[in-house]
Amino acid sequence: MKRTRLAVVGFGRLGRACAETILADADLELAGVVRRPEAASRPLARPFAAVPVAGHITELGPLDGALVCVPTEAVVGVARELLQHKVPIVECAAVDEAGLRRNQEALHAIALDRRVAAILGAGWAPGALTVFQNLFRLLIPKGETEITYRPGVSLHHSAAAREVEGVRDALCAELRGESGRLQRYVYVEMEPGADPTRVSEAIAADPLFLGEETRVFPVESVASLEQEGHGIVLSRRGTSGRGIHDSLLLEGRFDAHAFSARVMVDAARGLPGRRPGAHLYSVLV
Template identity: 45%
Template sequence: LNAPVVAHISELNEVDATLVCVPLDAVMGVAKDLLQSRIPVVECARLHGEAFLAHKAEIHRAALHHKLPAVVGAGCDPGVFSLLRSHFALLAPGGHTETSRHSVPSLHHTLAATDIPGVRQALATESRSVEGRRQRYVYVELESSADVAAVTDAIVHDPLFLDEQTQVFPVHSLAALEAANHGVTFERRAAPGDPGHAAFLLEARYDEAWLAARMMLAAARALPFLQAGAYSLLDLPPGALWGEQRAAAEKEWI
């Protein structure tokens, strides 16, 4: 990366935005100093609920005073996961969301799944839902000729797995999965009696720092479209996160 390294940001010229990546107790002071220096801010403080709202309000006052925009909570969580949770809730209002996190080192090999025809390799991990029921997630790397539905059915109905709710996720490479350092599963279920009976499941594997950096860069692309003040990701139009690529993104994803 051909980028200058300086002792203080004042040594740089024409800074369009800053990504604040410092410990939580230093975020507020750094953000205020940057705003005072007339530099827009994107930060990723790990705060939720009332603590996040109070943090946002204080940065909002500073941003208004200096007539600059700032985006707060634009990391991994809050950040990426906030967007996913809120969109699931929009589609299944009044329902319930379960979040299961695991570190990839918690995955272990499972011979029961590996012995199923079409399965090249398999890894599994267990967790408990908020209601306390046991859940198992099985990741399978399949042969090219494998039938995904048949493999899934065989694993779910294997006697070894019948005592737990089991989800099966085909992956291209278990080696790549093991190289990731975090995993998460979001499940959103509609409220009882909801006529749509909606249910959404998202499974993800990721490097937390890499994911947070991607989200912060997207938030920085939105800064030129914003008035003075502090914004969370839920305040931003989705298209603004694409910046100059907005038209191309709309054409591809809509």
């Protein structure tokens, strides 16, 4: 089977994450990385040492697509130039909805003219988070959505959770729900063989947590969670006032560049069959 041949344009945090994601997938081929002239002469460090580096996209031969990983304000210019050369693109510039629409307007005509596809807003936010939000709204049409970034960490509660039998390390984040009530999210790294249900019950029964809404999430490593430091709680609660009170909750801690790279690469897989024009990722999925 022919592998999908992709280029990465801009080798910062997102570019590296995209290169890693492509190299890890046997169905994909990393044709090379396009860098600014001042950076293009330097070879890449391991594990990218064998990846070709180019000063211009045309040096990399035929491509199925390019992942645009340059700073937000440079994305439209770089994308336009790639489309001009008939290279389909995926981008995920961190802009709001109005900015995304403006980018679509700026790129649609050139994509149509060159008969190639552009997929815009295919990262974490915009991207996967937008898809989650749309789905939450679809399932609970009458309701309120709340997003909390980086929930605060309580050292006191983290220390208490660490004392629970079966817990190797713990991190307790706290936030206020819509009703003003405090909610606690406890991330626990368990000792080998520990029972997650028992640990959850023991934490919830601790006097420090009693009377508060406490949710326990087992994780592989608390240390790496703290390092990544990116957290989100997305919740939607129904306000229709009839029947059961619908509610949805998405809770996560992750590396936004790694998530964005996975979404971009997945979107790029579909580029070869995509009709010409600039499409919004959240509308395609």
